[in-house]
Amino acid sequence: MAKQTTERTVVRLVADEVRGRVPGLVEIRRDYHLGGPGPRAIADKWDLGSMRVDLQPDLMLVFRDYPGAKPFLAAVEVKVFGNADEACVHDGWGQTLAYTQFGFDGVALWHFFLEESPKSQENRYELFGEQMASAWGAGVWWFAGRFHEEEKQVTTPWGSEISLSDFVAWAYQALRQSPSTQLTKPYVASRRRVLLADLKIPA
Numbered sequence: 756m757a758k759q760t761t762e763r764t765v766v767r768l769v770a771d772e773v774r775g776r777v778p779g780l781v782e783i784r785r786d787y788h789l790g791g792p793g794p795r796a797i798a799d800k801w802d803l804g805s806m807r808v809d810l811q812p813d814l815m816l817v818f819r820d821y822p823g824a825k826p827f828l829a830a831v832e833v834k835v836f837g838n839a840d841e842a843c844v845h846d847g848w849g850q851t852l853a854y855t856q857f858g859f860d861g862v863a864l865w866h867f868f869l870e871e872s873p874k875s876q877e878n879r880y881e882l883f884g885e886q887m888a889s890a891w892g893a894g895v896w897w898f899a900g901r902f903h904e905e906e907k908q909v910t911t912p913w914g915s916e917i918s919l920s921d922f923v924a925w926a927y928q929a930l931r932q933s934p935s936t937q938l939t940k941p942y943v944a945s946r947r948r949v950l951l952a953d954l955k956i957p958a
Contacts, residue, residue: 760869760904762835766813769833769919772907776920779927781826782817782956789857810853817956818927826956828947829930830854831863835902837870842899844883852891855937858947861894861930867902867909881912894935896926 770785789810812830819826832851836842844866851864866884868877881899888897901910908916917925937943951958 760835762813762833765835765867765902765904766833768904768907769923770814772919773923777924777927779818779820779827780816780923781819782815782954784815784954786811786813787815787954789854810850810857812850812854816923816927817954818931826951826958827860827927827931827934828858828950828956829861829863829927830857830859831865831926834864834866836866836868840876842866842868842880844880845887848887851895855891855894855935856943856946858938858943858945858950859894860934860938861896862935863896863898863926863930864888865926866897866899868900869902869904871901892936893933894930894937896929898926 766785770783773780774783789808789812813833814831816829816831817826818829830851832847832854834842834847847864847866851862854862864884866880877899884897884899888895898909900912903909903916906916907919909919909922910916938947948958
């Protein structure tokens with residue numbers, strides 16, 4: 756894969772490839788800006804006064820297991836690197852953890868490598884990412900692995916290649932099994948209602 760493959764290219768490819776192919780995935784949005792069109796919208800939406808909200812999940816996934824089921828909202832941050840040696844393991848964590856305060860059931864950070872890396876380096880990288888995710892607790896899912904643009908596949912930690920639709924389904928099941936505990940906080944639950952209304956998604 757060419758090194759010039761960008762995060763925007765990967766995000767667009769994932770969105771186009773999984774739409775209509777993942778059970779329960781009823782909506783997928785790219786680059787949804789949580790801050791809205793202006794300062795007034797920010798204050799109205801999130802009750803943060805004049806604070807600036809400059810957060811934009813690369814992907815926002817909406818799942819319903821069956822018609823009428825409660826929607827499951829997931830925000831995804833995507834980072835793309837040449838390989839594990841070039842990657843920065845803390846990239847994207849600030850945005851990802853901030854999403855937990857805006858009413859999502861789960862958030863995910865995906866670090867995709869475009870080239871093969873020494874397995875020992877990938878293992879160390881994956882271990883540190885897992886430690887970061889576990890430190891935050893439920894509702895956060897981390898992945899680091901190879902992204903194959905032409906094949907539209909991802910290499911799993913155990914070495915097999917899976918389709919992008921299977922990858923997204925896997926991410927959903929992982930988040931579903933351990934949803935965010937942040938929603939128990941009244942202000943996060945309130946922001947979730949705002950988010951659902953803004954997206955025009957019935958609760």
